[in-house]
Amino acid sequence: MTQPANKWRAWSLLAMAALWPGLGHAQGLGSTGITVGGNGLKVGEGRLHPTFDFETRFDSAAGYFPPPGDSGPTVSDRLSPEAVLHIRPGLRLELPGSKVNLDLRGYADYVHFTGLLTPGSTSTSHMEGLADLKVSINREGPVGVELGNHFERSDRTRSVAIGAGVLSLYNEVSLGMPLRPGGGAIEVVPRVFFGIERFKPLAGLFPAGCGSLECDPAGVVSFDYNNLRAGLQGRWRFLPKTAVVVDGQFTYRNYSQGSTPDALVMHATAGLAGLVSPKIAVTAKLGWGQDFGMAAGSALLAQLEGTYLLSHTSTVKVGYSRTLEPVGAFGLFRDDRAYLEAQTLLGGRLTVRGVSAFDYVSFQGTRRDTVFKLDVGPQYQFERWLIGGAGYLFGLRSSNAPGAGINFSRHEGYVRMTVTY
Template identity: 25%
Template sequence: MRLRAFLATTLLVATASLSAAAQSQPWIKDRRYAEGIGYRTGNLELHPGIGAELGYDSNYFLLADDEGDKISVIRLRVTPSLSLSTLGPQRREGGGDPPKLNFRAGTFLSYNKLFATDSKDDTAVGDNDHAVNAGVNFTLDVLPQKPWGFDLYGDFVRSAEPSNSIQDSLAFDRDSVRLGAGINWRPGGGLFEWRLGYEVNYNFFERDAYSNLNNYQHYLMTRGRWRFLPRTALIYDGKIGFVRYTDATNLQHDAQTVNSKVGVNGLITHHFAMLAMAGWAASFYESRGGVPVHNYDGPVGQAELKWFLLPQPSLAPDQATVGLSTIAAGYVRDYTNSYLGDFYRRDRGYANFSYFVAGAFLINLEGGYSYLTHSPTYFGDGTQRKGSFGQSRADVTLFAEYRPSDTIGINTTLRYDASLGNTRVPLDQTAQDNLQYNRYEAWLGVRWFM
């Protein structure tokens, strides 16, 4: 039965990024797909929406091929959402003075009703029929075009996810809270910009089986940008982190982390944009209970090349990664804290195709291959559970939507994700855990949005 090992190796994205907890719907993860014409009320614009989808999930509990019959389900998903913001440039009348603040907030709730495709699985599925995902977020940028300003941001995400056990008490339901603030310095009319900030994350597991993994992550962060050409900028990003587990008896190690990257971002031509960043990262884990520690000390970075199907002659360098009709390919190397060993390193290649035609038809195809290198992991008595090992992950998602009007979208989502190979992690001195799985999802839905 995959519990702790499975948790550590399947929640990779979710523990690395809060935005991933929105999980499935592209219009929740990306407001460019979500928002329509909206409503204006005073100096705010509102964008409500609601979506309903019916889908098939081939392996809801992410069972390995050698773990018996997989449990497939039909899923009914209903997702209301709301976003609000200060007026965008299209709605600000007559130009005038730049705004003194920019504000944006959003919320969503996604309810899943599950139906087993085989009656013998009714009990297992019924016991886990509680899948409610939810999120709230906000950003506030004060004096965004002045030499000095400050920003605040925050989000809360609730993610419901089963383990491969049918017991509800072992589900991976979790909550993540993030709050941050920063001071911004923009001399010289915005050609140069520097930010110094602080961020805190809290990760909370709702089930008692994983309560010892609850943790805080504090970050001191800085980033800078120098626009040395009209559409190209040098950029820097650095942070110092502190990982702290709330359970004093937990054998997971607290840590300090350092990450620093420098690079360039901007348009090469009217059609091509480039992002290239490279740097170094290191971790400093603190031994607890006599369990050995292993630290990451190596390169990190990202490289991406993007082609705009329509030319972008006026795109600013900080906008060079946005656009609705694009083809992009890239590579990322990073590392993050792990719930199995100390850390894992991720090497990921990815590609994306996004096309929006005449405001009526949207298609987005994205996928990637990741190779994860886990640090050695140990039992509580300090004996080695497994040496450093690799894990291959693959994923691909197709989202297509037809909009017969400005407020209605009819969409489909096809998704495949897998942990490849037969990576096995010992659960004790006799049993092993196979981390392999394959999963297919197919959805058909309709949504109303403004």
């Protein structure tokens, strides 16, 4: 049960944030033309910028929570609403250079379930976080090196088979070697990636009435995996603004728990990318995906994407893609996705953006899922170091398989303030 003092502090924080005129996310503004950050701290030839986010969010499907004062073996089998606070201290380090360029961005995120809407939720408050490191060596030369690492802990997992109420710990390290013979008209980039992802439920108890893996605390670990990818990307710019693009990749995935067989999936696509007019850019690729493991599935791969430049500060993007990927418990899945994105910058300070996507996911076997997502909201730069905004997210997921975690609708509204020194 939430104590009165805790509830009062939570309401005070919510009220304080609601009075701020909109909260935004600095990391999402890099493509808008807005300059983010203060002077920072000088580090060599670069700058270190401490950042701080404070966000209040209403989430209609925040997780599975135990009833107040109930320490029994089960929790509700329905996703419950909650008011959630996000407190995110972070940093951004940029060290530019002609030979070596380094970019590091990250934050720690304390997710506090306030107990205002579902009193039993407070015990599931937890830490999340993100860190991105990119190092480029000799990026303007004929032979370069690119090193990267992406770390993320979040309740929005990368596995399409798992629904809400699950935490994901993901890390991937990458190495690439861009080759640019002949002045850069031809670019060939071999890359290798190694990643892992581990899952755990937000609630440590078994949801009543749940008999499927996506909400069973003992079952989600069967989706844990190790991933090794090796790929080769090629680009030939045969016209000043148009290129032939080729992409080949092998993915080897094994699962640390459960009985899912290892996967060895090949992707091979080729097509064109470039401008068809001063305002329209198009990417069109076609290819094939094949699993050489025990699942032995295959699919036609495709991507068709168009971007229209409405003005120097406004763009609209529409596209369709089809992918084939490995997944725990089912072996493989095919994802047919249609998406629409729009963004505009008004007055050099106000950014309005909207993103919508529809996925039809076909798992090996009989399971079929549909996922719809909508994300809209404004962001405003009050000062160089202060950005605010708000947003609304809607998600609708349905499956022919049972389970509240993969059959639900989700409404989220948030306000956020970002300060960057």
